[in-house]
Amino acid sequence: MMEARDIMGLLPHRYPMLMVDRIVELEPNRRAVGIKNVTINEPVFTGHYPGRPIWPGVLVLESMAQVAGLALMPSDRRASHSEGDPVPLFTGVDRARFRKPVVPGDQLRIEATVERVRGGIAKVEAEARVDGELVAEAGLMFAWRDI
Numbered sequence: 001m002m003e004a005r006d007i008m009g010l011l012p013h014r015y016p017m018l019m020v021d022r023i024v025e026l027e028p029n030r031r032a033v034g035i036k037n038v039t040i041n042e043p044v045f046t047g048h049y050p051g052r053p054i055w056p057g058v059l060v061l062e063s064m065a066q067v068a069g070l071a072l073m074p075s076d077r078r079a080s081h082s083e084g085d086p087v088p089l090f091t092g093v094d095r096a097r098f099r100k101p102v103v104p105g106d107q108l109r110i111e112a113t114v115e116r117v118r119g120g121i122a123k124v125e126a127e128a129r130v131d132g133e134l135v136a137e138a139g140l141m142f143a144w145r146d147i
Contacts, residue, residue: 001022001023001024002022002023002026002070003022004018004020004021004022006023007020007022007023007066007070010070010073011066011069011070011087012087012147013066016042016043017062018066019036019059019062019063019066020034020035020036020063020066020067020070020110021034021035021036021037022034022035023035023067023070026070026071027071028071028073028074028075029071029072029073029074029075029114029117030071030113030114031071031111031112031113031114032067032068032070032071032111032112033067033109033110033111033112034063034066034067034070034109034110034112035107035108035109035110036063036107036108036110037107037108038055038102038103038104038105038106038107038108039104039105040053040104040105042055042104044056044059045104053103053104054101054102054103055101055102055103055104055106057096057098057136060098060102060108060128060135060136061093061096061136061138061140062090063108063110063128064110064112064126064127064128064136064138064140065090065126065140065142067110067111067112067126068088068090068112068114068124068126068140068142069087069088069090069142070112071112071113071114071124072088072114072117072122072124072142073088085146086144086145086146087144087145087147088122088142088143088144089142089143089144089145089147090140090141090142091121091141091142091143092140092141093138093139093140093141094138094139094140094141095137095138095139096136096137096138097136097137097138098135098136099133099134099135099136099137100130100133100134100135101135102128102130102135102136106130106131107130107131108128108129108130108135109128109129109130110126110127110128110129111126111127111129112124112125112126112140113125113126115139120143120144121141121142121143122141122142122143123139123140123141123142124139124140124141124142125137125138125139125140126138126139126140
């Protein structure tokens with residue numbers, strides 16, 4: 001299991017763009033399962049939408065991409081991210097589908113499965129569920145870059 005501090009050691013994201021609270025399963029270069037707790041305190045809810053807060057689909061995708069990025073990290077990469085370390089950058093999305101709105105109080109359980117890695121490019125299939133019900137799915141693409 002990885003907590004937020006461990007995740008921040010691998011991903012360069014920080015609040016408010018860190019969209020993964022915990023990794024509950026991890027098989028490096030194969031799959032990861034992560035948790036994002038959606039709370040009313042998220043800054044986006046001041047404008048999306050007043051009186052009927054809905055977690056934006058683009059942030060569901062970002063949450064899925066961050067879990068996928070952790071699945072793509074090599075097993076020997078358990079130290080802090082440092083400048084010059086390549087990270088998998090989200091480069092594309094295919095077949096994104098949003099099945100049900102995500103609202104404050106929901107807990108996203110995101111599963112990302114690495115389909116292939118070839119020539120510095122990776123393809124990952126990801127699903128997000130709330131209470132076992134599928135809320136989003138997509139094919140995600142990544143390329144490793146120094147940032």
